Amino acid sequence: MTANEKILATFETRLRQMILRFQELKEENQKLCDLVSKNEQDLSQLRAKLEQQQSDYQSLKMAKMIEISDADLGGAKERLSKLIRDVNKCIAILSDENQ
Numbered sequence: 001m002t003a004n005e006k007i008l009a010t011f012e013t014r015l016r017q018m019i020l021r022f023q024e025l026k027e028e029n030q031k032l033c034d035l036v037s038k039n040e041q042d043l044s045q046l047r048a049k050l051e052q053q054q055s056d057y058q059s060l061k062m063a064k065m066i067e068i069s070d071a072d073l074g075g076a077k078e079r080l081s082k083l084i085r086d087v088n089k090c091i092a093i094l095s096d097e098n099q
Contacts, residue, residue: 001009
């Protein structure tokens with residue numbers, strides 16, 4: 001084996017090693033890209049869930065603020081009953097006038 005053949009064989013061996021290393025790195029890169037994509041999807045889902053939870057929390061806060069206590073409920077019933085009596089009186093008066 002001459003010196004040139006020896007150099008060529010060494011070059012060929014190193015080239016094959018580089019190709020194998022390139023393929024390994026390419027596979028590793030693909031796995032990492034897949035992992036990043038999955039993490040981005042998870043993050044997007046978590047952000048959507050967070051927004052929904054915040055919306056639910058705001059709705060709950062609003063409902064709690066306007067929640068009617070028992071005392072308020074009694075007063076509201078009394079006012080509603082008075083309004084119904086007033087409407088009934090108006091209907092009775094209008095009915096009497098039409099006859």
